[in-house]
Amino acid sequence: MSRPVIGITCYVEPARFTVWEMTAALLPYTYVEHVARAGGQPVILPPAGDPAALAGRLDGLILAGGGDVAPGRYGQEPHERTGHVRPFRDDAELGLVRAALERGVPFLGVCRGMQILNVALGGSLHQHLPDVVGHPDHAPAPGRFGRMPVRPVAGSRTGKILGAETLDVAHYHHQAVDRLGAGLTVTAHAEDGTAEAVELDDHPFALAVQWHPEADEESALFEALVRHAAPAAR
Secondary structure (H helix, E strand, O other): OOOOEEEEEOEEEEEEEOOEEEEEEEOOHHHHHHHHHOOOEEEEEOOOOOHHHHHHHOOEEEEOOOOOOOHHHHOOOOOOOOOOOOHHHHHHHHHHHHHHHHOOOOEEEEOHHHHHHHHHOOOOEEOOOHHHHOOOOOOOEOOEOEEEEEEEOOOOHHHHHHOOOOEEEEEOOOOEEOOOOOOEEEEEEEOOOOEEEEEEOOOOOEEEEOOOHHHOOOOHHHHHHHHHHOHHHO
16 A cells, blocks of 8 residues: 655755755654654655645645744734744745645644644734743753653543653743634643643544654654545545
8 A cells, every 4th residue: 555645844944964055945854754654655845836736635744843933924013032934934834734624634733833723723822932831941942852741631632642641742832822723622731731732623633732743752643644644544
């Protein structure tokens, strides 16, 4: 049986590799490894052209992490700590996620991917989480994941996939869901009350997490996505 095709969105950033230093479309390779290990065929989707037009050709979609979503997308002025905004990526990913959800494409959002999902459905974001929760532990230092426990909601799809009352997971985010988008339900929380996972009601498989599952060996979320993306499951 052929592998289900899993599109993964990516960054466009200045990068250095071998003898080159230039703008590159890039993605942490752990996303690719997780999808391939789960039985999917990873395909990287840069924010160029019209990615939304590909929604019908994908068996599954992952919206990967990245910089902050432009606050104007949810009717706010930028906070002084909002940064790494890439309007062209917002354009591409908001269109892509809306097209994918409309077609019932199995979907997994990671960190920024959860924020894009929420904004695409009319929600808003806390622009700088330490202002809300009073500590920096969700992103303790530049370029370094923090470890914090999250508690999935019992009986939710997220909870069933992860199979534990509490998990210690990799965090690197200074923004989070504020006003919840239409049709979304929060399905995991941090100890400080931060929404750490959401699911879309009345969709075959659409969930997102605020943490970084690609940074750990555990592949349950990727395996669940690929399983639902397989042609026999759709």
